[in-house]
Amino acid sequence: MKTVLVVDDESKIRDVVVSYLKKDGFQTVEAETGSEAIRRVQNESIDFVILDLMLPDMEGEQVCQAIRQIHSVPILMLTAKVSENNRIKGLSMGADDYLIKPFDPREVVARVRAILRRTDEYHLLADRLAFNQGELIIDSLKQQVFRDGQPVNLTPNEYKLLLVLAKHPQRHFSRDELVERVLGYDFYGDSRTIDQHVKNIRQKIEGDPKSPKYIVTVFGTGYRFAGGTT
Numbered sequence: 001m002k003t004v005l006v007v008d009d010e011s012k013i014r015d016v017v018v019s020y021l022k023k024d025g026f027q028t029v030e031a032e033t034g035s036e037a038i039r040r041v042q043n044e045s046i047d048f049v050i051l052d053l054m055l056p057d058m059e060g061e062q063v064c065q066a067i068r069q070i071h072s073v074p075i076l077m078l079t080a081k082v083s084e085n086n087r088i089k090g091l092s093m094g095a096d097d098y099l100i101k102p103f104d105p106r107e108v109v110a111r112v113r114a115i116l117r118r119t120d121e122y123h124l125l126a127d128r129l130a131f132n133q134g135e136l137i138i139d140s141l142k143q144q145v146f147r148d149g150q151p152v153n154l155t156p157n158e159y160k161l162l163l164v165l166a167k168h169p170q171r172h173f174s175r176d177e178l179v180e181r182v183l184g185y186d187f188y189g190d191s192r193t194i195d196q197h198v199k200n201i202r203q204k205i206e207g208d209p210k211s212p213k214y215i216v217t218v219f220g221t222g223y224r225f226a227g228g229t230t
Contacts, residue, residue: 002116003027003045007037007063008052008078017050020105021112032056034063041067048112051095053079068094072143074115074156078103094155094200118160118182129166131227136205136214138166145205152204157182161197162205165215165225174222198223 004026008014011032018028029044031037034055040046049067053060064075077095096115099108129138137146145152145162154162161182165173173181175194183193202209214227 001025001027002047003029004048004050004112005029005031005037005040005044005046006050007031007034007055007060008050009033009054009056010052013052013078016105017108020109024109024113026109026112034058034060034066037063038066038070041071041073046071046073048116049073049075050108050112051075051077053077064094068153068155072154072156072159076108076111076115078108094158096155096157115156118156131166131214136227138163147205154201154204158197158201158204161194162201162215165223166227169225169227172218172221172224178222194222 004021006014006017006021006028007030008017009032014030014032018030021028029040029046031040032055034057037049037051041049051060051063055063060077060079064077067073067075074096075094077098078101079098080101097111099111128140130136135148139146140163143159145154145159161178164178164181175192178194182197198215199209202212202215205214206212214225216224216226218224
């Protein structure tokens with residue numbers, strides 16, 4: 001049974017979300033503050049985080065970033081902020097999806113299930129891919145990526161995107177194709193979300209993110225993986 005951490009300083013919202021999650025078969029734990037959420041992710045077995053952006057002790061984006069330093073657990077952000085810049089900022093911090101308040105709690109549960117389903121599908125892979133004399137290694141057994149022998153902390157969606165591209169080297173993928181393969185048919189956002197994920201991955205695996213040698217832009221199409229397998 002999956003355990004979902006619900007982070008919100010409003011008890012009424014937590015109660016509603018927790019109630020619907022429990023009805024759908026999830027275990028739940030709760031946190032009212034960002035610092036408490038970070039401690040729970042550090043010390044407990046958490047499979048998913050639902051994170052409000054307006055917390056009393058720190059911004060949700062900061063909490064997301066702190067969690068990403070220690071764990072690749074999927075994160076669904078809840079917010080009253082509606083601007084595109086805020087959504088992009090949340091995704092750039094490592095969130096997997098974004099839901100605007102007020103929301104239907106049934107949609108929250110549906111988003112959690114969809115994200116976990118996409119994540120679990122990639123757990124079945126058992127390959128080890130190495131590129132450029134081992135400079136970059138993708139170990140699907142450990143679900144980990146290494147650059148120069150050091151682990152790279154990717155979010156679940158970043159990992160899946162890199163894996164999709166790396167398993168089909170030199171193939172051109174459109175943004176829409178990558179949305180379907182990585183984010184799923186039920187993704188509600190813009191296909192340009194893929195651009196932000198690619199930017200994040202490049203910052204983590206490329207020696208020079210502005211001149212990438214692994215994930216290359218195909219102008220007018222999307223992206224392809226250009227690294228040589230060794």
